[in-house]
Amino acid sequence: MDEDALQRYAERDSNAAQVTGWRHHPLVAQTGKTGLDAGVAYALANLLPTPLDQHAYYAPLGAITVMYPAVADSVWQALKAVSAVLVGVGLALLTMVIAWPDAFSVAGVVGVGTAVGGLAWFGEQRSWLPLAALFVLTASQPNTESYVSGYLVALPLGAIVGIAANILIFPSLSLYDLRAAVRDLRLTVVGQLRQMAALLRDGDGPHSDRWQESLTGLEDPRANVRALQTAAKRARRGNIRSRRWSGSQRDLLALATALERCSFLVEDLGIMLTEFDSDTHPFLDSDLGRMAGSTLVTLADMFDHPLETAPGTERTRSAQHAVDQLIEAVDGSKFHDRHSRLLAGAVALTASRCLLSFARRHGIDETAPE
Secondary structure (H helix, E strand, O other), X not given: OOHHHHHHHHHHHHHHHHHHOHHHOHHHHHHHHHHHHHHHHHHHHHOOOOOHHHHOXXXXXXXXXXXXXXXXXXXXXXXXXXXXXXXXXXXXHHHHHHOOOOHHHHHHHHHHHHHHHOOHHHHHHOOXXXXXXXXXXXXXXXXXXXXXXXXXXXXXXXXXXXXXXXHHOOOOOOHHHHHHHHHHHHHHHHHHHHHHHHHHHHOOOOOXXXXXXXXXXXXXXXXXXXXXXXXXXXXXXXXXXXXXXXXHHHHHHHHHHHHHHHHHHHHHHHHHHHOOOOOOOHHHHOHHHHHHHHHHHHHHHHHHOHHXXXXXXXXXXXXXXXXXXXXXXXXXXXXXXXXXXXXXXXXHHHHHHHHHHHHOOOOOOOOOOO
């Protein structure tokens, strides 16, 4: 890879790292926006004509309810919350026609409201349905009409204010958390590779406690990265900042995808080695096994220095050289059985695949400019 291509790789890595500053922390914008929209919603609700202004406290509640990181989620959750409230109010009014507020009617309306709210469509807003039914049934008399009117006006008003704040005031791109999760996964992969390398070089069997410990720990950080990738993609919809940060989104998602793929390869290698007994397949206790361990160390060093890892860099060439030497050693070694040869080759192939996946994470391996 020529210098121009390496420079483009450096720019891509720099783009992916831009979202690590404190300004991008989701709590910073979320705190300010939530406080602001709650105050604005309350002030607007107090401007409503009497008797609607008597229930202005529902407006900030509606604003807080729809403050989700993704703009699209705010709109969708507001729709669900208002729908749940409407159904809950209707359930309470129906109950008031046939009964008065007492222990039995409260139990009935809350029970039915909880059951209806349990429908998958209401999702996280399901609790609004029995709450709305309970409030109207027990707190609306003797001015039920004004209470219900204020409830049904103030809450949606607050939701609208919350949506507007989320759209206009630094809408979240969910990249800060993804960047942190990618770093955690990368460091976990490094740790796993070093543990496996130490076991191979020490000739410690794959059924030892140390080896079993080396297989744990990848699933949770990988699942976290995957969930945050989904959140980052969803955060693009309706987000006025998406175009400005499209480069960082693209490059961080590319890094996350490459790391996720490599984590699967490392985990699969560890599991595969446990399926072979070292007494039956002596590759693990041989000089070749120790060489495989050294190759994994070189690979771990590559993951440990991502800014120095791109096709054609010194660190990548060093890792590629170690992988090539391992492949040549496998080709030139004599094995007692075919399974040992396949196992040794699998280690070399896994190392090669991890190297290619991570070094080419941004897909730039051409000398022509983009």
